[in-house]
Amino acid sequence: MGQENRQKQEHGERNKRNLKSLIENYSQEGYIAENITPYQTGYPDLDKKQFKIDHLITFDDGEAWGIHTTSTIRTDRAKQIQWDAYHIKQINQDVKKIYLVFPEGLGYNNQQQALSYQRKIREKKMYSAIDDVLSLSELERFIEAKGLENEKIGKRKAMEGKNFEKQIVSLLNHPSNVEKWNQSSATEDGYFYPTFQQIMYLIGISKNEKIIKIKATNKIPKLETGGQPKTDILLTVTTDRRSEEIFTFSCKRSSATYVSIHEYTAESFIEVLDIKDKKLQEAFRKLQDVGGFTKLKEQYDDLYKIMENELPNLNKKLAQWAYAGIGGYGDPRIHWANYIIVFKNDTKTLEMEKMDVYITNILQNVEGQMGTSFQWTYPSKKKGKAIQLKGKIT
Numbered sequence: 001m002g003q004e005n006r007q008k009q010e011h012g013e014r015n016k017r018n019l020k021s022l023i024e025n026y027s028q029e030g031y032i033a034e035n036i037t038p039y040q041t042g043y044p045d046l047d048k049k050q051f052k053i054d055h056l057i058t059f060d061d062g063e064a065w066g067i068h069t070t071s072t073i074r075t076d077r078a079k080q081i082q083w084d085a086y087h088i089k090q091i092n093q094d095v096k097k098i099y100l101v102f103p104e105g106l107g108y109n110n111q112q113q114a115l116s117y118q119r120k121i122r123e124k125k126m127y128s129a130i131d132d133v134l135s136l137s138e139l140e141r142f143i144e145a146k147g148l149e150n151e152k153i154g155k156r157k158a159m160e161g162k163n164f165e166k167q168i169v170s171l172l173n174h175p176s177n178v179e180k181w182n183q184s185s186a187t188e189d190g191y192f193y194p195t196f197q198q199i200m201y202l203i204g205i206s207k208n209e210k211i212i213k214i215k216a217t218n219k220i221p222k223l224e225t226g227g228q229p230k231t232d233i234l235l236t237v238t239t240d241r242r243s244e245e246i247f248t249f250s251c252k253r254s255s256a257t258y259v260s261i262h263e264y265t266a267e268s269f270i271e272v273l274d275i276k277d278k279k280l281q282e283a284f285r286k287l288q289d290v291g292g293f294t295k296l297k298e299q300y301d302d303l304y305k306i307m308e309n310e311l312p313n314l315n316k317k318l319a320q321w322a323y324a325g326i327g328g329y330g331d332p333r334i335h336w337a338n339y340i341i342v343f344k345n346d347t348k349t350l351e352m353e354k355m356d357v358y359i360t361n362i363l364q365n366v367e368g369q370m371g372t373s374f375q376w377t378y379p380s381k382k383k384g385k386a387i388q389l390k391g392k393i394t
Contacts, residue, residue, distance in 0.1 A: 010187040012071060015103050016054055018176055018191045019069040022140060023055055025170060029163075031147030034058040039066065041091050051084045051091070053098065059146055066098035067139065071189060072110050073100070073117045086129035097131045101139050105180060105193030137192060140167065141348070157254075164253040164343055165218045165232050171196050172216035172235060182210050195350060199235075202339060202352050203247045209239040220334065225268075229335035230325035250324065250337035250355070252393050255345035262322040262389035263379050269387060272321055272328045273314055283307045288387050291378045293369060312371030319362055319373055322389050324355045342393055358394075366392045 026032050039056035040049040055067040066088055068081055078100075085098040102114040118133035120126045134142065144163055148156045171177060174191035178184075181200065190196060205211070216235045223229055231248040238244045252259070264272075266288040270281050283303035287296050297304040311318075320326035325336040341352040353361075368374040368391075375390040382388075 010185075014176065014185075014188055015069045015071050018103060018174075018189070019054060019067065019101060019136065021170070021174065021191060022136060023057060023067070023143075025166070026140075026143050026147070027057075029166075031059075031143055032057045033060050039088075041088060043087075043091060051087045053081075053084060053088065056092075056095070057143075058094070062094060063096050063146075064092065064094040066095055067101060068098070069101045069103070071103060071106060073102070073113050073133070078117060082129050089129060098129065099139060099142070100130050100133045101136055102133065103189040103191075103193075104136050104195070105189035160345070161251070161253050165251050167192070168195070168199075168233055168249070168251060168341060169216045169218050172199065172214060172233075178211050178214060181207075198350075198352060199341075202354070203235075203237070205237065205239060206241075209241050211237065211239055213238040213244070223330040223335060225329050227264075227329070229330050230323065230337040231335055232337070233341075234334055246333055247339065248334060248337045250340045251342075252340065253343040253345065254393050258375055258390040258392055260379075260388055261391040262374075263382075263386050265386050273317055277306075277310070279303065279306050280310050284387070287376070288378070289384050291383045293376060308370055315372045316359075316363060318389075319359050319391075322374065322391060323359055323362070344393075361394060362392065366394070368392075 020037065023032065023035055023037075027035050034057070036056045038052055038054055040052045042048040042050040053066045053068040056064055057067060058064045066085065068085075070077060070081070081100060089095050089098065100117075102111070106114065114133055121128045121130060121132060144160065148159060151159065171192040174196075176188055177190045177193055177196040180188045180190040180193055181197070200211075214235070214237050216233055218233050220229050220231050220234055230250050232251040233249040235247040235249065236244055237247065252261075266284040269275070269284050275281055275284070279302075283296075283300070283306050286300050286303050287293070287307070290296050290299060293304065293307075296307070317327060321328045323337070323340070326332075328336075330336065338355050339352065340355050340358050341350070343350050362373050366373040369376050373391065377388050377390065378384075379386050379388045
């Protein structure tokens with residue numbers, strides 16, 4: 001076998017390994033009931049292995065999807081996959097969808113080739129037994145949506161948030177991304193590599209640095225108060241130019257304009273914001289009791305006016321605590337978030353920024369209540385027990 005063919009074969013095997021990682025992750029989380037890999041079938045009394053795809057995944061409702069990965073969609077290769085897809089659907093009536101998947105880190109020409117074939121299918125310019133051509137991240141969202149389709153909205157949103165954290169942890173820990181970053185392999189596309197690369201650049205890792213060790217986790221110790229820290233992901237990185245460094249990330253995933261980002265008692269607000277004025281202290285306690293500024297104004301107009309005057313002066317300190325945990329409880333090295341990663345469900349876009357830059361943007365551009373950047377309310381079923389802040393995800 002020539003060098004070029006060996007590289008093509010190795011390239012394909014690496015992409016199959018990365019697809020397998022994704023499917024195994026969602027199988028372990030209970031989204032996929034069964035995964036057969038490779039899946040082979042045939043017509044009765046004929047070759048039972050004539051038609052083949054990389055994976056057949058089955059969900060709890062019995063619906064099955066065929067998944068096949070490729071790093072190059074040449075005409076001859078596409079026709080072979082179409083042939084297999086058509087007959088697999090004829091033979092197995094449980095197979096409702098067959099997707100062709102390409103990796104995120106493809107070179108420009110191969111990526112354009114994949115997107116061109118995708119457009120032909122989506123715009124129905126050709127007959128296709130393949131239902132769609134998806135990037136690996138699109139496939140992940142499809143699997144997640146299928147697995148959560150019957151969950152109530154509150155639980156679904158909570159699980160989507162946790163899945164987002166797990167995805168970031170998984171791609172940071174995936175060895176294929178370190179191989180591609182270190183240029184150890186010419187045939188490695190990586191596992192959600194563009195996101196991995198974006199995070200490395202964000203935290204200041206130069207492309208000239210070789211990553212020696214990298215470890216990410218979303219298992220962060222709770223605060224001494226028993227509450228959850230603002231850090232969702234803790235990352236440690238060692239390179240050939242620096243000893244081990246720690247980086248902390250807050251992860252947000254939402255399509256809502258405002259989301260709940262902070263929940264503490266009035267006493268915690270008083271303590272962390274270092275409020276010495278007795279009247280302002282009382283105002284926080286009464287706000288907690290009545291549940292909002294409208295009621296506070298109706299019942300304690302003098303305290304309302306104090307908050308109206310003083311809260312704008314506390315806005316920066318409040319934003320640092322609410323978004324990043326800065327100035328609050330816990331170990332600053334692991335509990336306070338230095339970076340933020342945001343996935344917007346409506347636009348399917350991923351954005352990330354240093355936390356201080358993000359907070360500056362919030363302070364300059366977001367107008368909430370009482371001269372702050374927040375909407376003030378109380379947590380569900382906790383009126384009189386805590387104050388909740390809703391912040392804008394920009």
